[in-house]
Amino acid sequence: MSRLAHEPLSLTGCLGYEHPDATVNRIMATDEFFLHPDNPLPATGMCSLVTASDGVRIRVGTWKPTGRQVSRGTVLVINGRAEFMERWFETIQELRRRGFHVVSFDWRGQGGSDRLTGNPRKGHVRRFADYRRDLAAIFAGPMQAMPRPHFGLAHSMGAALALEASAMGKLPLARLVALAPMLGLSMVEHPVLAKAVAATLDWLGLGASYIPGGGATTISTKPFADNRLTGDEARYTRNSHLATAAAHFSIGDPTIRWVHEGFRFMARMDDSNMPLKVGVPVLVIAAGDDPIVATPVVERFASRLKTGSALVIARSRHEIVMETDAIRAAFWAAFDAFIPGETIRFADPGESSASQQGENLVVASRVA
Numbered sequence: 001m002s003r004l005a006h007e008p009l010s011l012t013g014c015l016g017y018e019h020p021d022a023t024v025n026r027i028m029a030t031d032e033f034f035l036h037p038d039n040p041l042p043a044t045g046m047c048s049l050v051t052a053s054d055g056v057r058i059r060v061g062t063w064k065p066t067g068r069q070v071s072r073g074t075v076l077v078i079n080g081r082a083e084f085m086e087r088w089f090e091t092i093q094e095l096r097r098r099g100f101h102v103v104s105f106d107w108r109g110q111g112g113s114d115r116l117t118g119n120p121r122k123g124h125v126r127r128f129a130d131y132r133r134d135l136a137a138i139f140a141g142p143m144q145a146m147p148r149p150h151f152g153l154a155h156s157m158g159a160a161l162a163l164e165a166s167a168m169g170k171l172p173l174a175r176l177v178a179l180a181p182m183l184g185l186s187m188v189e190h191p192v193l194a195k196a197v198a199a200t201l202d203w204l205g206l207g208a209s210y211i212p213g214g215g216a217t218t219i220s221t222k223p224f225a226d227n228r229l230t231g232d233e234a235r236y237t238r239n240s241h242l243a244t245a246a247a248h249f250s251i252g253d254p255t256i257r258w259v260h261e262g263f264r265f266m267a268r269m270d271d272s273n274m275p276l277k278v279g280v281p282v283l284v285i286a287a288g289d290d291p292i293v294a295t296p297v298v299e300r301f302a303s304r305l306k307t308g309s310a311l312v313i314a315r316s317r318h319e320i321v322m323e324t325d326a327i328r329a330a331f332w333a334a335f336d337a338f339i340p341g342e343t344i345r346f347a348d349p350g351e352s353s354a355s356q357q358g359e360n361l362v363v364a365s366r367v368a
Contacts, residue, residue: 029057030112034086034246038238042093042102050141052108052133059112060142061085063092063102070099074146075339076138076173077104080156080182082123082219084111084249087239091321094332095153101146105138107131107158111249117208121216123254124208128265131161132170139172149174151339152280156293156318157182157262160269163301167277176282177335179320180290182262183269184297187228191263198260207257214253218243221250228291229319231327239322270297275304282308283338285331287316 031049033041044064049057065071075095077088085092085104092102106113108131109124117124125131143150152173154162159181165171188194201207219229220243224236243250254262268274284302286295295312302310311334313320316327323331 029059029114031059032112033061034084034112034242034249036086036242036245039086039089039242040093042089042096044096047112048142050105050137052130052137054130054133056108056114056116056130056133058105058108058114058134058137059085060103060105060138061092062142062146063096065099065101066093066096071101071147072099073149073151073174074101074103074143075151075153076143077102078135078152078154078158078162079104079107080158081107081254082110082251083107083155084246086242086246086249087220088321090235091153098336100151103138103142103146105134106249108134110251117255119216120248121218121250121252122208122210123251123258125258125261128161128261132165132168135161135165136170143172152176153179153335154181155179155321160265163278163282164265164269164274166280166282167274169279171280173280175339176280177338178282178284179331180287180293180295180318181284181298181301182266182293183301184266184294185292186290186294187292194259195263198256198263201256202260207255207260209256210253211256211259216252218250218252228317230317230322230324231315232322232324235322269301272304275301275308276306278305278307280307283334284308284310285320285334286310286312287318287320288312288314289316290318292318 029049031047033045033047035041042063043066046062048060050060051057077092077095079085079088084106088104092104095102108114109116116126150173152162152171152175154176156179159178160183162171162176163178163181166176185191198211201209220239224233227236230236282305284298284305286298287293288295299310299312302308313327313330316323320331321328
């Protein structure tokens with residue numbers, strides 16, 4: 001069942017869902033958006049749930065273009081670790097103004113999708129391969145009903161998973177824009193040691209525990225000073241307030257199992273043949289001052305793509321679409337040049353003409 005947005009849900013009554021292969025209770029998924037006065041819901045949004053092949057329920061959002069303009073196809077927004085769809089509302093609205101239908105979703109274990117441990121604040125996954133089930137459910141479900149051509153806009157963990165899916169021949173998109181894909185980490189000072197420690201602790205049965213020193217505080221609510229995500233204080237503050245208010249959608253630090261699986265995933269992606277297998281045309285956009293993802297690793301991967309190219313946006317931190325206006329303008333200039341779309345006639349009589357403001361947004365910026 002699809003729903004329009006409602007007021008925030010209480011978690012009361014949402015305990016007790018048990019995943020088929022689990023022995024502890026879970027937080028159930030919800031098919032509603034979270035409303036916040038500082039983060040307007042883009043019009044026409046509908047929220048629903050789809051079920052992955054292993055029974056995990058994934059929260060999905062869909063939107064139509066603004067006004068009565070023609071549709072240029074559909075953009076699938078694939079977010080990163082610890083995110084949820086509401087953080088992308090500003091970007092979703094900008095995609096709608098460009099004439100695109102939009103689909104987005106929350107990965108398992110975060111946002112409004114089913115949690116995978118008894119503690120809903122833990123960023124946990126049994127194995128990274130399970131994320132493929134989430135993508136498969138989105139392509140088999142909501143994307144089937146959306147106008148073509150289909151494009152992707154993916155960030156961080158989501159961008160890396162999209163690249164892997166393309167290499168496996170399981171990403172049915174015409175083109176993909178991959179933002180700061182998680183192919184290597186710059187935030188880990190001693191990756192070889194960290195990888196060994198995570199593997200050992202996981203082997204000892206501590207996989208569902210937070211990483212050493214980790215906790216329930218989400219990265220978005222930590223102080224703005226020296227944050228790793230963005231140089232734009234207004235957008236950071238908006239997202240911080242959103243993460244605090246939507247506490248039931250937010251997660252804290254990852255578990256040991258997530259980190260162990262993440263290192264194994266990045267090792268697979270580091271295979272020199274992996275970029276050669278990516279069949280979807282890709283534009284990789286890296287952040288010049290990324291303190292989370294290792295930009296040199298991203299550039300090396302992109303240099304071996306047969307069907308892709310890469311650019312680095314100077315002075316950008318990890319979350320490129322949450323950055324300053326100048327950096328975002330550079331991103332949109334690159335996006336608009338790479339995602340031309342195709343014209344398909346579409347009319348939406350249900351939306352007011354007021355929503356057409358800004359439809360003809362034009363951005364131009366030098367991408368450094």
